[in-house]
Amino acid sequence: MVYVCCGSVSVVRVALYCQINWISLAVVGGCTALFMVAASRMIPRADFLRVAGRAIADVITGRESERQKKAKLIFAGLFKTLNDERSDVMRGIERYARKQKEFSDQIRSTILQLRELQDRPDADQGRIEELTNRVEWDTRIFEERRKTMSFVCEVPVLIEQWLFALARAIQQSLE
Numbered sequence: 001m002v003y004v005c006c007g008s009v010s011v012v013r014v015a016l017y018c019q020i021n022w023i024s025l026a027v028v029g030g031c032t033a034l035f036m037v038a039a040s041r042m043i044p045r046a047d048f049l050r051v052a053g054r055a056i057a058d059v060i061t062g063r064e065s066e067r068q069k070k071a072k073l074i075f076a077g078l079f080k081t082l083n084d085e086r087s088d089v090m091r092g093i094e095r096y097a098r099k100q101k102e103f104s105d106q107i108r109s110t111i112l113q114l115r116e117l118q119d120r121p122d123a124d125q126g127r128i129e130e131l132t133n134r135v136e137w138d139t140r141i142f143e144e145r146r147k148t149m150s151f152v153c154e155v156p157v158l159i160e161q162w163l164f165a166l167a168r169a170i171q172q173s174l175e
Helices: 003-018 024-039 044-061 063-117 124-154 154-174
Strands: none
Touching: 044 063, 044 154, 063 124, 063 154, 124 154
């Protein structure tokens, strides 16, 4: 992953020589890829910040006005990229929550069917056992998914923390 971020510096330099305004593209791509690996806890946060900070500092060079312009573009690119990632995660969480709601409705419906069947004098015991097993199994799955949801909800906050850390690295490269 270090290669991706450090290799991106060369691409940014080419973009600068060609006077392309998208100087943040490679750094953003490299830092975002590095962020995704770090977010999955494959690399420590300190290593990520060190490598990303070095890549950012390597790009933000030149006269003060050039450095300011580059810093703004890099931040804008990082903000857009990480905000898009955060939005994708939020949409996924919303979908997940909707499916959980639908699943809970399905479990309630099965419970009502089971109660109606149990109230009958000539109830089919095989069907009662089948519905009981389904309710138990579905409830277990629902609870496991509910536990996972709390972990998933941490991801947008993590993305915001990384963006703040990257913004700080950009600010430090200007000092």
